[in-house]
Amino acid sequence: MTVYQAAIAALYFGAASAAFAQSAPSTDASPPPLAARTMTMPAAAAPDMQAVLDQIAALGAKPIETLTPVKARLQPSAADGAKAVMRMKKMSTAPDPTVATMDIPYGADPMQFARIYKPANAPSNGPRPVIVYYHGGGWVIADVNTYDAAPRLLSKQLNAIVVSVEYRHAPEAKFPAQHDDAFAAYRWVLQNAAAWGGDPTKIALAGESAGGNLAVATAIYARDNNLTKPVHILSVYPIANSSMSLPSRMDSANAKPLNAAMLKWFGYYYTKTTADPMDPRLNLVGADLRGLPPTTIINAQIDPLRSDGETLAVAMKAAGDKVEQRTFPGVTHEFFGMGTVVRGAYDAEMYAIGRLNTAFSK
Amino acid sequence: MNRFVLLAAPAALLFAGSAFAQVMTPAEYVMTAGASDLFERESAKLVLETTYNPEVKMFATMMLTAHAQSTAEVKAAAMKSRVPAAAPMLTPLQTEMIAELTAVNGPDRDGVYIAQQKAAHGGALSVQQAYAMDGTAPALKSAASDIVPVVQHHIALLMKM
Numbered sequence: 001m002t003v004y005q006a007a008i009a010a011l012y013f014g015a016a017s018a019a020f021a022q023s024a025p026s027t028d029a030s031p032p033p034l035a036a037r038t039m040t041m042p043a044a045a046a047p048d049m050q051a052v053l054d055q056i057a058a059l060g061a062k063p064i065e066t067l068t069p070v071k072a073r074l075q076p077s078a079a080d081g082a083k084a085v086m087r088m089k090k091m092s093t094a095p096d097p098t099v100a101t102m103d104i105p106y107g108a109d110p111m112q113f114a115r116i117y118k119p120a121n122a123p124s125n126g127p128r129p130v131i132v133y134y135h136g137g138g139w140v141i142a143d144v145n146t147y148d149a150a151p152r153l154l155s156k157q158l159n160a161i162v163v164s165v166e167y168r169h170a171p172e173a174k175f176p177a178q179h180d181d182a183f184a185a186y187r188w189v190l191q192n193a194a195a196w197g198g199d200p201t202k203i204a205l206a207g208e209s210a211g212g213n214l215a216v217a218t219a220i221y222a223r224d225n226n227l228t229k230p231v232h233i234l235s236v237y238p239i240a241n242s243s244m245s246l247p248s249r250m251d252s253a254n255a256k257p258l259n260a261a262m263l264k265w266f267g268y269y270y271t272k273t274t275a276d277p278m279d280p281r282l283n284l285v286g287a288d289l290r291g292l293p294p295t296t297i298i299n300a301q302i303d304p305l306r307s308d309g310e311t312l313a314v315a316m317k318a319a320g321d322k323v324e325q326r327t328f329p330g331v332t333h334e335f336f337g338m339g340t341v342v343r344g345a346y347d348a349e350m351y352a353i354g355r356l357n358t359a360f361s362k
Numbered sequence: 363m364n365r366f367v368l369l370a371a372p373a374a375l376l377f378a379g380s381a382f383a384q385v386m387t388p389a390e391y392v393m394t395a396g397a398s399d400l401f402e403r404e405s406a407k408l409v410l411e412t413t414y415n416p417e418v419k420m421f422a423t424m425m426l427t428a429h430a431q432s433t434a435e436v437k438a439a440a441m442k443s444r445v446p447a448a449a450p451m452l453t454p455l456q457t458e459m460i461a462e463l464t465a466v467n468g469p470d471r472d473g474v475y476i477a478q479q480k481a482a483h484g485g486a487l488s489v490q491q492a493y494a495m496d497g498t499a500p501a502l503k504s505a506a507s508d509i510v511p512v513v514q515h516h517i518a519l520l521m522k523m
Contacts, residue, residue: 028492068386094477
């Protein structure tokens with residue numbers, strides 16, 4: 001059977017790889033052929049992290065890399081796994097009501113809107129600091145709803161206005177649509193922050209995964225267009241390095257909830273050309289990184305994107321930026337925001353909040 | 363599963379002459395839409411048992427009607443397209459979401475309901491749009507096209523909640 005599969009795969013590659021290196025712009029476009037799997041076992045997750053991974057599996061998660069985008073978008077997320085653990089521990093899964101939200105469009109496309117988080121009851125001495133936050137999901141799956149935990153927590157703990165930016169998704173809108181939307185949203189926040197009770201001179205950029213990339217790319221955009229410079233960047237397990245031979249691509253090739261095959265799957269749907277992955281907006285380590293604001297990069301040990309964050313920190317330091325990078329042990333991609341049930345996530349959240357607090361206190 | 367993908371993908375490329383495999387079959391569409399409608403009706407009933415929020419009450423009442431209508435429409439289209447439509451069943455994720463809704467009361471249940479609705483309607487729109495664009499059974503494709511603006515209207519209402 002294995003030989004047969006290999007033969008079919010070879011036929012597929014031979015017939016189609018040149019023509020179909022990038023997907024059609026349809027959410028029904030077939031997934032790319034599966035590459036041969038490495039057998040490397042990822043490091044063991046801490047028991048509280050493993051409990052979340054077990055719940056994601058129990059919710060019926062199928063391997064994303066075998067699905068079309070429309071089906072992938074229906075799969076349980078890591079956040080769904082964390083909520084299931086919370087329910088089993090008799091904790092409420094209701095969003096913290098002390099933070100109020102409103103959804104406001106920043107563009108004509110239905111996906112071009114932002115969810116604005118604001119502490120509902122906390123008093124404020126003057127305008128609040130502002131965090132522009134970009135969610136993850138490889139630019140193909142997930143949305144502001146999936147990534148509710150981190151922006152809500154940051155708003156509450158920092159008494160800040162958090163603007164969680166939705167953006168057009170691939171493959172309907174391919175790279176650089178997500179970057180264009182991220183940049184447009186940043187400009188929009190600069191213009192409107194004061195009206196929301198925010199301080200437009202105290203803006204930080206933050207994001208997770210694909211959104212961790214957008215946070216750094218937007219800081220570069222702000223520098224290049226003479227926009228108000230963000231006071232800090234919080235980049236959580238960003239997509240930042242297009243090399244496929246990074247250490248984490250190997251040691252965490254079979255990690256959950258993100259594996260190396262999914263990275264390839266995302267790229268197949270979000271790129272338009274084979275040159276796109278080397279664009280400095282995607283391959284951030286190859287970008288001009290000089291003159292960027294102080295930056296915090298957070299990584300998970302068991303994550304194929306771990307080396308992205310680690311190499312980005314090295315590249316930013318070499319460019320003269322002030323960067324702190326930490327890799328948290330025993331946790332996986334998507335752990336950030338799970339602080340109520342995963343100890344490593346709580347630690348990472350406290351670290352991020354401390355760093356942002358320092359940036360806003362200056 | 364792997365074997366299925368490897369076999370199905372090249373066949374579709376070679377014989378369909380396009381990069382679109384028939385990835386969501388008519389039966390899959392009927393099953394997915396049915397499950398999503400069932401989840402909508404079950405969760406609306408649950409929140410209506412406890413809510414005092416007039417906005418939530420109005421929205422949940424609308425969901426009961428709208429998602430009974432879309433089920434009827436998809437069922438009729440499935441008959442026309444000769445696609446067997448089994449009784450809809452919640453997915454494991456939808457079952458968990460119902461359990462989370464049941465586990466809380468009062469304003470917490472309103473909060474969980476609104477959050478779930480925002481998430482669920484995003485997925486529903488993605489399914490209806492995909493089938494309206496690439497669906498292979500004409501009657502079902504037309505039903506999906508009719509349902510798209512309804513889901514979009516629900517999303518517009520949710521944006522204000």
